[in-house]
Amino acid sequence: MKLFFENNEDAGPSIIIKAFNHSFGFCLCHRREDRCIKYFGLENVMCSRCFGIWFGFLVGTILFTLNFLIPIQLSILMIFPMLFDGFSQNLGFRESNNLIRLFTGTLFGIGFASTFFLVIVQRPLLFIG
Numbered sequence: 591m592k593l594f595f596e597n598n599e600d601a602g603p604s605i606i607i608k609a610f611n612h613s614f615g616f617c618l619c620h621r622r623e624d625r626c627i628k629y630f631g632l633e634n635v636m637c638s639r640c641f642g643i644w645f646g647f648l649v650g651t652i653l654f655t656l657n658f659l660i661p662i663q664l665s666i667l668m669i670f671p672m673l674f675d676g677f678s679q680n681l682g683f684r685e686s687n688n689l690i691r692l693f694t695g696t697l698f699g700i701g702f703a704s705t706f707f708l709v710i711v712q713r714p715l716l717f718i719g
Contacts, residue, residue, distance in 0.1 A: 638688040640695065642691065642695020642699060643672075644699060646701075646703065648703075649700050650701070651703050653703075654703065660700070662709075666701065668697045668698065668701025668704070669697075669698050672698035675691065
């Protein structure tokens with residue numbers, strides 16, 4: 591089994607898994623031009639929400655590595671602003687902008703990373719009073 595990163599012209603940044611003579615790909619971002627970050631050479635590479643998610647996950651990982659633990663309840667709450675932003679926009683209730691997408695994506699990434707590390711890595715500690 592092989593796992594590698596690929597920047598596909600049509601699909602954008604992708605993770606490709608090759609196993610058992612088959613390839614499986616996971617697109618990391620839709621790369622809509624109006625939602626892409628226009629700075630730091632990231633034009634048409636990643637949208638603001640996906641960039642926020644990856645940046646937030648990196649921040650959450652660093653915080654966990656430095657033993658700064660966010661309570662599980664707060665970590666889960668940090669996930670909801672992005673869900674609200676995405677679903678309310680998708681359902682046509684409102685239109686989001688790149689700054690909101692970046693902010694809610696970053697919150698989501700930090701909250702997801704914190705929840706992931708607390709549940710997967712430190713699961714026994716959650717149940718010890």
